[in-house]
Amino acid sequence: MPTQHEVDDVRIRQQVDKIVEGIRTKDLESLKQLYATDVVSFDIEPPLQHVGLAAKSKNWATAFTLFQVTNYEVRDLTLTVGDDVAFGHCFARLSGTLKNGTVTNGMWVRVTYCFRKIDGNWLITHDQVSVPFDLASGNGVTDLEP
Numbered sequence: 001m002p003t004q005h006e007v008d009d010v011r012i013r014q015q016v017d018k019i020v021e022g023i024r025t026k027d028l029e030s031l032k033q034l035y036a037t038d039v040v041s042f043d044i045e046p047p048l049q050h051v052g053l054a055a056k057s058k059n060w061a062t063a064f065t066l067f068q069v070t071n072y073e074v075r076d077l078t079l080t081v082g083d084d085v086a087f088g089h090c091f092a093r094l095s096g097t098l099k100n101g102t103v104t105n106g107m108w109v110r111v112t113y114c115f116r117k118i119d120g121n122w123l124i125t126h127d128q129v130s131v132p133f134d135l136a137s138g139n140g141v142t143d144l145e146p
Contacts, residue, residue, distance in 0.1 A: 012088065016074060016088075020074055023094065035053055036123040039125055041127050044130065045059065066098055070095075074091070087113065093109070109130060109131055110130050
């Protein structure tokens, strides 16, 4: 019989699968269901932090306006699950066809998720998306692959 932490691990992975599906279908409403209302996001675009569900949703809405077709993939998701808090990290890539018809492979980013079990549901309370940068130039390095 699986432990509660094993059951919760599966549930959190299903939440990440819903992120992938929501981005692929550009379904902002389904994505909103995955985040806590007070989510704090350290996304790749300014400002340094985006606070609240409306700010996080605006980031996805902006990305969706750039793409005609979106693809999203997650690799190497690793989770640590507690009773009501969990965290995980993975690599992710947003790619697809831009509105102007250009096909882009996107770039791999590093993602960290913090989840909290709220009313029995695992919701994202914090996420951070980043790319490594070259210390000498100060430029982001966007051509790395996992």
